[in-house]
Amino acid sequence: MLLFPQQPQHWLLLVVAVPVLWYLVVPYQGIRLVFNEGREEMFAIEVRNVTKRYPSGKGVFDLSVEVKEGECFGLVGPNGAGKTTFIEIIEGLRIPDSGASFVFGVSSREEGVRSFFGAQIQENVPLSRLRVFEIVEVACAAYRDGFSVSELLEMVGLVTEKRSFYEHLSGGQRQRLRLAMALAGKPRLLFLDEPTTGLDPHSRRVFWELLQSLREKLGMTIFLTSHYMEEVEVLCDRVGLLVDGRFICVGTPSEVVAKYGNTVFVRIVVDEKSNLTRAQAFASVLEVVEQDEREGVFHIVSREAFLRDLGELMREKEVRLYNIEFDSGSLEDVVVQLTGERR
Numbered sequence: 544m545l546l547f548p549q550q551p552q553h554w555l556l557l558v559v560a561v562p563v564l565w566y567l568v569v570p571y572q573g574i575r576l577v578f579n580e581g582r583e584e585m586f587a588i589e590v591r592n593v594t595k596r597y598p599s600g601k602g603v604f605d606l607s608v609e610v611k612e613g614e615c616f617g618l619v620g621p622n623g624a625g626k627t628t629f630i631e632i633i634e635g636l637r638i639p640d641s642g643a644s645f646v647f648g649v650s651s652r653e654e655g656v657r658s659f660f661g662a663q664i665q666e667n668v669p670l671s672r673l674r675v676f677e678i679v680e681v682a683c684a685a686y687r688d689g690f691s692v693s694e695l696l697e698m699v700g701l702v703t704e705k706r707s708f709y710e711h712l713s714g715g716q717r718q719r720l721r722l723a724m725a726l727a728g729k730p731r732l733l734f735l736d737e738p739t740t741g742l743d744p745h746s747r748r749v750f751w752e753l754l755q756s757l758r759e760k761l762g763m764t765i766f767l768t769s770h771y772m773e774e775v776e777v778l779c780d781r782v783g784l785l786v787d788g789r790f791i792c793v794g795t796p797s798e799v800v801a802k803y804g805n806t807v808f809v810r811i812v813v814d815e816k817s818n819l820t821r822a823q824a825f826a827s828v829l830e831v832v833e834q835d836e837r838e839g840v841f842h843i844v845s846r847e848a849f850l851r852d853l854g855e856l857m858r859e860k861e862v863r864l865y866n867i868e869f870d871s872g873s874l875e876d877v878v879v880q881l882t883g884e885r886r
C-alpha cells in the first residue's frame with residue numbers, strides 16, 4: 544500500500560513518512576548528506592557557526608569551515624587565537640555554546656565520532672620508561688581493524704629503534720612515534736596540533752616528507768595547527784588564519800598571499816656603466832634589503848610605483864637594466880602583517 548498508493552490519503556502518508564524516516568534513521572546510522580547548491584557532498588569536517596566564549600571573554604566566535612575528504616587544512620594564528628579550542632570542539636572534547644560541527648557527517652557531540660580520527664598525544668604524557676614497540680602496542684590494542692605494530696613502525700621509520708626507551712629518542716623520533724600512535728586505528732582524519740614544534744629544521748623536513756608520503760599512500764584528511772608558515776605552505780591545500788577567535792581569511796596559501804599580501808620585493812640588476820646608488824631615494828622604496836652599485840633588493844610600496852620611479856631614473860640618468868624580478872612575499876609576511884593589523 545505504501546509503495547504503490549491507490550488513495551490520496553496514502554500518497555499524503557508517503558510524502559510525510561519518507562522524510563520523517565530519513566530524518567530519524569539516517570543520522571542514527573552515522574550518515575548525513577549535506578545539500579550544497581544542488582550537490583550532495585559529505586565533508587570530512589563541517590563546522591557551522593561555532594561559538595565558545597570563556598568567562599574572560601576569549602574563545603572562538605561564529606566559526607564555520609568545510610574540509611573535503613583527502614584535503615590538508617592548516618589552522619594558523621598567534622598564541623591564544625583559539626586554535627586548540629576550535630580543534631577540540633571538532634574532536635568533541637569541548638562543547639561549544641552554539642553552532643555545530645560534524646566529522647564525516649557525525650556530530651562531534653556523539654561518542655562515535657572518535658572512530659573517524661587519530662590525534663597526536665601531547666609531549667607531556669609520561670612515556671619515558673616505555674620502549675617504542677610497547678607504546679605502539681598499547682595504541683594498537685585500542686583498535687580491532689587498525690594497523691599492526693610492525694606496519695606502523697615501518698611506516699614512520701622506527702623499526703631499528705623499536706627496543707629503545709622513549710626517553711632516549713630524539714625530538715624528531717618522538718614526533719614520528721606520536722604519529723604512529725595517531726595512525727594506529729587507520730583513521731580517515733588526522734588531527735596534528737603543532738606537530739613539528741621544537742624540532743630542528745632538518746627533522747622538521749624529514750617529518751614533512753613522511754607526512755606527505757603517508758598522505759599519498761593512505762589518502763587521509765589532515766587538519767593541523769602550526770606556527771610555521773613554511774610548514775603550511777609545504778603541506779596544506781588550504782589555510783585559515785584565526786585571530787582573536789575569528790577567521791580573518793581562508794584560502795589556498797597562494798590565494799591568501801595574492802589577496803592579502805601587500806609586501807612586494809624587487810631585485811634589479813643594472814649594466815656596468817649604470818649606478819644604482821640613487822635607488823634608495825625612490826619614493827616607492829620602503830626599505831633597502833641589500834644594495835651595491837649594480838644590484839639591489841628593495842621592499843617596495845607597489846610594482847607600479849617602483850616602475851614609475853625606475854622609468855624616471857632610466858630617462859634622466861641613462862641607467863640600463865639587465866634584470867628585474869618581483870616577489871610577492873611569503874605566507875609568513877602576510878600572516879605577520881594581518882596579525883599585526885588586528886593587534
Ligand SMILES: Nc1ncnc2c1ncn2[C@@H]1O[C@H](COP(=O)(O)OP(=O)(O)OP(=O)(O)O)[C@@H](O)[C@H]1O
Binds near residue numbers: 622627
Ligand atoms: N578552559 C579554558 N578556560 C578559560 N579560558 C580558556 C580555556 N582554554 C583556553 N582559554 C583561553 O582562550 C583563548 C584561546 O585559547 P586556545 O588555547 O584555544 O588558543 P591557541 O590558539 O591554541 O593558543 P596557543 O597557540 O598558545 O596554543 C586564550 O586566551 C586562553 O587563555
